[in-house]
Amino acid sequence: MATVVKGATGTSAQRSSDPAVVDTVADVIADIRTNGDDAVRRYSEKFDRWAPASFRLSDDEVLGIVASVPETVLDDLRFAQNQIRTFAEAQRESMRDVEIETLPGVFLGHRNVPIEAAGAYVPGGRYPLTASAHMTVLTAKVAGVDRVAATTPPSDGGAPPISVAAMHLAGADEIYVLGGVQAVAALALGTETVDPVSILTGPGNAYVAEAKRQLFGEVGIDLFAGPTETLIVADEHADPFTIAVDLLSQAEHGPDSPCVLISTSDRVARDVLNHIEALLPGLQTNAVAGPAWRDHGEVHLVDTIEEAYALADRFASEHVQILTADPRQALGHMRNYGALFLGEGTCVPYGDKVIGTNHVLPTLGAARYTGGLWVGKFLKTLTYQEVRDTASSARIGEICGRLSRLERFEGHARSGDLRAARFGGVPLHWADLPAGSGAS
Known part of the structure; x- marks a missing residue:
């Protein structure tokens, strides 16, 4: 039986959009369509005060921007991308x-x-998410998409160098400074200067x-996409300070980001509250993380680890971190999560930034029916059949x-009848089989 030690006081994220946002976005899309x-x-120009001669960067402009980025930053980007590429290639190889x-x-x-063709939106603004x-x-x-068009909003009156470098190193075929x-x-519909894509990926604000x-x-x-979510399952062996740090690491994503702890230990739960x-x-991001924890932070106390896993599955959180004596046990007990992070040696920011799994994950309970972004999302599994x-x-x-x-589909039936007659000599009752149409 679960006991609520700290409950959420704020309203949960809405699965429907703000009507004002819906109307504004519809108007913009209709205008661009026309x-x-x-x-x-x-x-x-209206929203970003940005209207260059071309929103698309030339190859020379991209290379010049990348050259301006410190080599240590480029090395870190390459490390992260190598991790992600290695895992994505393994996923692609598994699809036969x-x-x-x-x-x-x-x-x-x-x-x-x-x-x-795929479009990739790389956010800017408060958090320039180069990892996107x-x-x-x-x-x-890695999936084999021929053309990837990537776009990111302008920053400080120009192209954000680190975001451009990340898009270039990742293999973008076109880079736009447009938010x-x-x-x-523009990417979805196409314009005079932007060819349309077939899929849109990447996070963004409520309007995006x-x-x-x-x-x-x-x-x-x-x-x-909804607000970033994190949930930690912890037993009596978990370190409360680590739990507190890791919960706050995700609270800083936004003031509406849920942060949940489910523990079998009253001592651990109380110590976590004190550490937070x-x-x-x-915390430099206290202005965001503070309201997230105050309004959307929760702590639940349960009697057994099995109850903890069952309750965590009901949350179906985007990120689930397992801090227990046997973290891999969760693999056999849980099924509703965006990504699992097993043991104290890993944490959600590893998945967000560098470890290799994809950070575009289901929120708002969608983990009950889908996983996150992966190479398979960029592939169409197309069937074929042949009867020799x-x-x-x-x-x-x-x-x-x-x-x-x-099913009263006479036309369908006749296609089958024809082959039964042509190849098996079965009489046609609705027409005469034309001469030369028999089995060959």
């Missing part, structure tokens, strides 16, 4: 094309075919998230005809 580049330029023979001469198969370039651009390229709804709409929601269907998207109160005043054996075609045709008529 007026293309002119509308994109107007909105960029399939072909089987189900009946004599009946072959069924599927192929994993990359999407032709690794997760979106690089993963798409907001106008960037997402709403734009992706409204454009979904015309293009694919990675996920519907001591750490928050000195005429006797098998005749057999399937007869059955297809009968099943189709059960």
Whole structure:
């Protein structure tokens, strides 16, 4: 039985958008759909005070910007991207094309075919999330996407060097300095100077998230994004100070970011609360992390580790950290999470920035039915079928005809009848088989 030691006092994140945001985004998309580049330029100038001759950086401009970034920063970006590439390549290798023979001469198969073009949004503003370039651009390229167009908002009146470097090193084929709804709409719809993409990926503010929601269907998207979520499962062996630090590491994502602790130890739970109160005043991001913990922080006390896993599954949190004596036990007990972080040696910021797994993960309970972004998101699993054996075609045709008529699909039935007649000599009752149309 669970006891609530600290409950959330704020309202939970809404699964529907603010009506004002919905209307604003719809107007921008409609304008860009009609007026293309002119509308994109107007909105960029209005919202970002940014209207260069070209939003797309030339190859020389990209190389010049990358050259301005300190080599130690480039080395760190390369390290992170190598981690992510290695894991993504292993994921891609696990996806095999399939072909089987189900009946004599009946072959069924599927192929994993990359999407032709992907768009990657790399946020700027309060938090320039350069890691998003690794997760979106690089993963798409490993999947085999021919064209990846990456975009990021301007910063300090120009292109943000570290974000541009991250996009370039990740393999972006096109780099745009353009933010907001106008960037997402330009990539999805296409303009006179921007070719459209087939999928949009990457996080953004409420307006970017709403734009992706409204454009979904015309293009694919990675996920519907909500506030960053973290949950820690801890037993009596866990270090309370580590738990406090790790909860606050995710609270700083936003004032509406849920931070949850589920523990089997009353002592650990109480010590965590004390450490958080001591750490928050000195945290540079206290203005964000403080409200997140105050309004959306929760601590639950349970009797057994099995109860802890069951309660954690009900939360279906984006990030779940396991700080127990046997952290790998969670692999057999849990199924609803975006990503698991097992043991004190790892933490959620590793996944956010550098360790190699993708940080674009489900929120708002979506972990109940989906995982996060990975190479498979950029692949279409396409089936095919071939019947080489005429006797098998005749057999399937007869059955297809009968099943189709059960559903009152006479046209479907006749396609099956035709093959049963042509390859198996079964009489056609609705037409005469033309001369020369028999089995060959």
